[in-house]
Amino acid sequence: VRAITFSDRLAYTDSCPTPRAGDGECVVAVLMAGICSTDHQITKGYMGFAGILGHEMVGRVVEGSADWIGKRVVCEINCVCRACDMCHAGLSTHCRKRTVLGISGRDGCFADFVIVPESNLHAVPPVIEDERAVFVEPLAAAFQVIRQVPIESRTRAAVVGSGRLGLLVAQVLADTGCALEVIGRNPRTLEWCDKKGIQSRSVDDVLPKQDWDVVVECSGSPEGLGMAERLVRPRGTIVLKSTYAGPSNSDLSSVVVNEVSVLGSRCGPFADALNALSRDAVDVSTMISGICSIEDGLDAFEASARRDTIKVLLKIGAE
Amino acid sequence: VRAITFSDRLAYTDSCPTPRAGDGECVVAVLMAGICSTDHQITKGYMGFAGILGHEMVGRVVEGSADWIGKRVVCEINCVCRACDMCHAGLSTHCRKRTVLGISGRDGCFADFVIVPESNLHAVPPVIEDERAVFVEPLAAAFQVIRQVPIESRTRAAVVGSGRLGLLVAQVLADTGCALEVIGRNPRTLEWCDKKGIQSRSVDDVLPKQDWDVVVECSGSPEGLGMAERLVRPRGTIVLKSTYAGPSNSDLSSVVVNEVSVLGSRCGPFADALNALSRDAVDVSTMISGICSIEDGLDAFEASARRDTIKVLLKIGAE
Numbered sequence: 001v002r003a004i005t006f007s008d009r010l011a012y013t014d015s016c017p018t019p020r021a022g023d024g025e026c027v028v029a030v031l032m033a034g035i036c037s038t039d040h041q042i043t044k045g046y047m048g049f050a051g052i053l054g055h056e057m058v059g060r061v062v063e064g065s066a067d068w069i070g071k072r073v074v075c076e077i078n079c080v081c082r083a084c085d086m087c088h089a090g091l092s093t094h095c096r097k098r099t100v101l102g103i104s105g106r107d108g109c110f111a112d113f114v115i116v117p118e119s120n121l122h123a124v125p126p127v128i129e130d131e132r133a134v135f136v137e138p139l140a141a142a143f144q145v146i147r148q149v150p151i152e153s154r155t156r157a158a159v160v161g162s163g164r165l166g167l168l169v170a171q172v173l174a175d176t177g178c179a180l181e182v183i184g185r186n187p188r189t190l191e192w193c194d195k196k197g198i199q200s201r202s203v204d205d206v207l208p209k210q211d212w213d214v215v216v217e218c219s220g221s222p223e224g225l226g227m228a229e230r231l232v233r234p235r236g237t238i239v240l241k242s243t244y245a246g247p248s249n250s251d252l253s254s255v256v257v258n259e260v261s262v263l264g265s266r267c268g269p270f271a272d273a274l275n276a277l278s279r280d281a282v283d284v285s286t287m288i289s290g291i292c293s294i295e296d297g298l299d300a301f302e303a304s305a306r307r308d309t310i311k312v313l314l315k316i317g318a319e
Numbered sequence: 320v321r322a323i324t325f326s327d328r329l330a331y332t333d334s335c336p337t338p339r340a341g342d343g344e345c346v347v348a349v350l351m352a353g354i355c356s357t358d359h360q361i362t363k364g365y366m367g368f369a370g371i372l373g374h375e376m377v378g379r380v381v382e383g384s385a386d387w388i389g390k391r392v393v394c395e396i397n398c399v400c401r402a403c404d405m406c407h408a409g410l411s412t413h414c415r416k417r418t419v420l421g422i423s424g425r426d427g428c429f430a431d432f433v434i435v436p437e438s439n440l441h442a443v444p445p446v447i448e449d450e451r452a453v454f455v456e457p458l459a460a461a462f463q464v465i466r467q468v469p470i471e472s473r474t475r476a477a478v479v480g481s482g483r484l485g486l487l488v489a490q491v492l493a494d495t496g497c498a499l500e501v502i503g504r505n506p507r508t509l510e511w512c513d514k515k516g517i518q519s520r521s522v523d524d525v526l527p528k529q530d531w532d533v534v535v536e537c538s539g540s541p542e543g544l545g546m547a548e549r550l551v552r553p554r555g556t557i558v559l560k561s562t563y564a565g566p567s568n569s570d571l572s573s574v575v576v577n578e579v580s581v582l583g584s585r586c587g588p589f590a591d592a593l594n595a596l597s598r599d600a601v602d603v604s605t606m607i608s609g610i611c612s613i614e615d616g617l618d619a620f621e622a623s624a625r626r627d628t629i630k631v632l633l634k635i636g637a638e
Contacts, residue, residue, distance in 0.1 A: 234413030
């Protein structure tokens with residue numbers, strides 16, 4: 001079967017062995033998948049992963065229990081043990097023994113088929129087309145921000161980074177009615193914000209005054225945290241979403257002196273993301289810069305890294 | 320009058336002009352002062368401060384309003400405007416226009432006299448001797464930790480760093496009855512912990528398993544945060560107390576992946592510290608490695624930087 005793999009280098013193959021499901025697992029035929037910055041970071045050494053890449057997808061269950069077979073699904077990416085201290089504490093996304101789809105210890109979804117635990121599945125309502133359903137995973141990660149930090153209409157929130165994740169976070173925050181500004185480098189995505197009625201500003205035009213209540217760092221770069229520190233008010237909150245290979249080089253003394261809370265934030269609630277897409281509260285369609293076949297996956301990766309693209313999708317299966 | 324000053328280099332002088340109090344301020348004759356790691360950091364360029372050093376002290380009001388004159392006092396270090404957005408929000412320790420005793424924009428207490436706003440004063444009960452009262456400021460900073468993070472008897476808390484601040488934080492945490500371990504480099508101070516019945520361990524003997532609920536980083540060094548990240552559990556809390564000149568060089572990806580909360584923590588409640596010293600809940604007396612005269616202040620600074628000392632005090636006035 002076809003797949004995009006990484007080990008030393010990114011490669012396309014059409015001769016991967018057909019994967020087999022284990023206990024409690026099912027086989028999902030992948031319909032569409034999304035390329036994420038984490039995929040790019042992995043190709044730079046992040047997580048030391050080798051295998052089939054990809055963790056954002058929508059597919060159809062082709063092998064598994066009667067409850068799921070034939071259903072169109074999205075899939076949570078953390079595959080957990082249900083036995084460790086974290087799982088017992090209700091923090092199963094932090095399972096000590098977890099494998100993570102296309103990120104750690106488990107093949108991902110840039111392939112014709114992917115194996116996932118059935119307990120990770122969520123059925124996709126018909127109203128959400130494949131091109132939108134593929135955004136559920138990153139959109140859930142965006143919703144995690146408002147699970148971790150109370151955002152009210154009088155909250156002043158800034159998003160640092162106007163990339164794929166930044167634009168999702170911005171929309172989730174905008175939906176709360178808070179005072180919002182997106183700060184980024186890319187004129188195209190800042191313009192996209194303007195069209196959505198979300199205030200935006202080029203990072204070059206920012207005069208940071210440490211007066212934002214909440215700053216969500218989605219830049220995906222080591223410089224983002226420093227900018228967030230210059231924006232956030234004393235006793236304010238920085239939500240860190242960016243992961244990248246290597247150190248941040250940040251001077252954290254302003255975090256101490258200003259008693260800032262820095263909250264790491266990763267995966268989030270799929271139900272909230274499915275709900276938002278169902279009621280059209282978040283626009284992902286206009287974030288799609290291109291849809292490529294899996295055979296053109298390497299080109300799609302390159303396109304996805306360019307500044308003039310937002311989201312690049314892989315169309316893998318057809319129905 | 321006598322003073323220890325810093326600008327380019329540390330110096331002792333006996334010919335400082337006698338300071339004069341402004342509106343709402345008073346003159347305190349300093350009885351005793353404590354040397355803190357922040358003082359050492361300032362001599363390495365932290366905060367870019369120049370002037371009379373020192374922010375930990377006990378003294379007697381010799382000039383001011385009738386309410387305060389003659390009283391033995393300790394003094395909060397943030398001198399605030401009561402007019403900015405932070406002051407109005409009840410966050411006056413984060414006043415936008417603050418000056419800070421011996422740290423920023425205002426002469427400190429390593430001198431015969433110091434000028435402070437009367438609203439910063441706290442009277443010291445007779446039961447707290449000068450040698451103990453001088454610990455109120457750093458002890459208040461230690462109490463800030465339990466104001467920011469709920470600590471219960473079932474909380475597992477680690478303190479990274481067994482220096483002056485680490486030992487105060489450890490005692491404050493020990494008083495909550497939580498499960499506690501101090502992790503440090505200095506055999507002398509780790510032994511001090513053992514004597515107090517506080518579990519301690521050399522940093523070389525730690526096998527970090529990311530299983531501590533709360534880790535308080537008091538190491539005063541850029542390596543401390545990395546150790547804290549290796550100790551704290553997923554969704555746990557790191558309290559950052561260390562400030563130092565320069566970057567931390569930390570890889571913050573574990574903060575994101577493990578959704579750790581990193582809380583900056585600075586000055587704390589003087590009332591809690593006075594209360595703890597009054598009821599003898601915290602032992603500071605055995606932390607005193609030496610008491611020097613202000614004339615020997617430069618030697619005291621050097622001694623204070625050595626690993627075989629904990630706290631070095633300056634005896635400045637006599638009664």
